[in-house]
Amino acid sequence: MGRAKEIIVKVIPSKIANEFVKKHHYSGKVVPNSQLHFGCFLDDKLHGVLSYGPSINKKGSMNLIKDCGWSDFIELNRMALDDYLPKYSESRCIAISIKLIKKNAPHIKWILSFSDGTQCGDGTIYRASGFNLVQLKKNTSMWLNINTGAKMQDMQFYHTMTKKDNNWQKIEGNMLAYIYLIDKTCKITVPILPFSKIDEMGAGMYKGKKITLAERKE
C-alpha cells in the first residue's frame, strides 16, 4: 500500500469540502444535499474529499435492500482526490470513512454509490473496496457541446436551451450503481451483477477513457 497508509481522514466543514470538490471533481459540481464530508490529508495537507448525503431518490433507492428503513443508508455522492495522493489512496480513504460511519452512525447499514460510466469511470475503486455491482444501465441523460466540451444533464439542458443549438449532442454512456453492506445481514433485493458484465455491456471506462476491464487486466 506504500504511502497511502499515511493518509489521515478527518471530518471537514462543507465549505472546505465543496471548494475542493469544485476544483478537483471531474464534474466541477457539488451535490447540494451532501451532509458529511471527509477530508483526506497527506503530509498535513488536504488532497482528497469524500462527501456523503441522503440519496436524491431516497424512496427508489430504499427498494434495493429488503425491509430498508428511512435512515438505514447513505450515499457516497462525491469522491475527489488530487494527483498528489499515491496509488491505493481511494480504497484507503473509503475504508477509513466507512469505519468512521460505523463508529459514529451505527444505524447506517449500507452505502450506495453511483459511477458515471459516461464521463468518468466504471467504478474500479468501488470494486476494489468490496462494493457489489447492482445496476448497469445506459445513461442517455447527458449532453455535450461539441465545440466547447461543456456538459449538461437533461433537466438542466431542457431548462436552459430555449432554442435549437446544433452544437449540443447526446453523449452515449453508462451508469453503474454499487452497494457496500456494512451490516452483512442486509439482503440486496436485485441481482448482484458479476463484474464481467461491465465488459459484456461495453461499459468499461477508466478516467474518462473507454477501456475494458480485460485491457486493464482487472
Add this chain to the structure above:
Amino acid sequence: MQIVKISEVKPNPNNPRIIKDDKFAKLVKSIKEFPEMLNLRPIVVNDDMIVLGGNMRLKACKEAGLKEVPIIKAKNLTEQQQKEFIIKDNVGFGEWDWDQLANEWEADDLAEWGLEVPDFGGVELSKEFGENFSLKDGDKEPFQQMTFTLADKQAEQIKNAIADIKKTEEYKYCETLGNENSNGNALYLIIMQWAEQRK
C-alpha cells in the same frame, strides 16, 4: 511526415476524448505560440485521412487559423489496431514526479501548458478537524417538498397571494401541523380558504 491542407484531414467522429473549454483555449494558444511543436509531433491519420491521434490538436489548429498541418500516415492498420491506437495514444502510462516538477519547473508555466498542478498551498490538517459526527436516525419526517413549473406571471401571482395572506389575522392562527416553513403554511391557508368557498 508530410504537410497537407488542413481541410484534407478529417476529424475522427468516434474519438472518445473531450477537452474542457479552458484547456482547449490553452492548446490553441500553445499552437499559436509554438507551432514548431506540430512538426515534432504530427497528427496521425489512417489511409482515409481520418485522425487516429491528435483530434484535439486538429481542432485547435483550425481555431488557430492554420491552413496546413504536418501529418503521419499510419498505413495498413486493421480496424481493431486503429481503435487500439486511439486509446493507447491517450493513456498516460507514467506518473508525474511532483517533487521533481516543483523543484525544476515553474508552476505557472506548467499550468499555462495545460498541466493540472495540485494546489500545494491548500488546506492544512488542523486540530479542529475531528472524527466525530452524527447522522439522523429514525423514520422519515412528516414533511415534504413539492416542485411545480409555473409561467412567470403565475409565479408572481402566487408570490403575491402568499405575501398578502401572511399579513392577515387568519395567518397568525393558521394550522401549521408542525411545519415551520412560512410559505408552505401560507399556501396551505390559501388552499383551505379556497376549499371552504367550494363547499
